[in-house]
Amino acid sequence: MRPIAGTFHPNSRVFPSLSRRAFACSLVGLIATMRLDAQQHRRIVSTAPSITEALFALGLGDQVVGVSRYCNYPAQVEKLPKVGTYMKPDVEAIARLAPDLIVLQTASAVLTERLKAMRMTYVEVPHGTLEDVYTGIRLIANAAAVADRAVALIGKIQGELAKIQAKARVLSSPRVAVVVDRRQGTLGDLTAIGPDNYLNEILGIAGGTNVFAKAGLPRYPHLSLEAIVRENPDVIFDLSSTQDSEAMREQARPAVLALWAQHAGLKAAASGHVYFGTSNALLVPGPRAPEAAQLLFDFMHGVDGRNKR
Known part of the structure; x- marks a missing residue:
């Protein structure tokens, strides 16, 4: 072959x-x-x-x-x-x-x-x-x-993303930090989403403004907590996890939110707008992009105030 x-x-x-x-x-x-x-x-x-x-x-x-x-x-x-x-x-x-x-x-x-x-x-x-x-x-x-199936699938994804983007355009755009890695048990050695990558694009479709999507920064900048404090975003998404399954990440949620709650000087922490993402749709770039965009939209615009996703 x-x-x-x-x-x-x-x-x-x-x-x-x-x-x-x-x-x-x-x-x-x-x-x-x-x-x-x-x-x-x-x-x-x-x-x-x-x-x-x-x-x-x-x-x-x-x-x-x-x-x-x-x-x-x-x-x-x-x-x-x-x-x-x-x-x-x-x-x-x-x-x-x-x-x-x-x-x-x-x-x-x-x-x-x-x-x-x-x-x-x-x-x-x-x-x-x-x-x-x-x-x-x-x-x-x-x-x-099965090339014809690709045309249909891509069209479906793009259509669903366009609907979410249309909803987001009429709403305010919160400033957002997305953390994808950190030293477990602490808020040290942070890795965030920067410019020119999948999650930054999905965040933008959902109506958020990535505070680290700046010219000169890498796709995944390594940061200190002080960098987050300086930007003081309206919303923080913590997508970092060592757990393989959604169920295990769900169990880890209270401890993660407690870490961020210690920093009341952060606008997102003080207002309860720190979210620990447990859905695999947020972590895997693929056909579930509309599901990921909808989750981010719901978090940012208050549809899921209970923070259960």
Whole structure:
């Protein structure tokens, strides 16, 4: 098997001394074979939660035979064999599943060379922005010969996001800080959402203004608590967690909110606008982007004043 490629380039080694007519016939036959191969993908391995969610949203869930350690949505994937993490896929575990298509987030050359050497078919998808989500859906759908499904799915996502954005435009835009990592048990060694990334885009669609989406800052700036205090945002989203499941994160909620409540000088803490996000939709860039945007919208605009999501 060979890696999925975007284009096909015939050369003299593949088609030696063929007439134009014979070359055309051979090329048509090869394209037909490639299409047949794509249609026969029945054992797909995913190496990241966002990929798994895209596969299921495209109606390919019954063909998924292996997923990453962190994949837990939809629920049925928890019973599937695990093949490492998106940062470090277990090539041997993947090979044991005998897949005919492997979907990777943009991987290292070392990994892709190993897959080539083992004659495994794979496709790489980008990650990091909302446009990357759409590109990944298209690449996966094309590799699995269901390109029409990508058009429908992307249209659905974009339509739902547009509705949320329309609601947000007529409301005030709170200043928001989104924390995605910190030293557990403390408010030290914070990592926040900066500019040019998926969560910043979703926050903007939901009507929030990211206080750390500033020119010159990295996508995920490392901060001290003092940086949060200086910005004094109206709302703080704490999406940091070491817990794998939503249920475990729900159990951790009271302790997390208590940490922030100690800093009454923060406008968000004093007004009760610190939210600990437990839904995986907030943590995984993918087809559930509208769900993530709706959660952020509800938090910021007071629809869920009980802070239960």
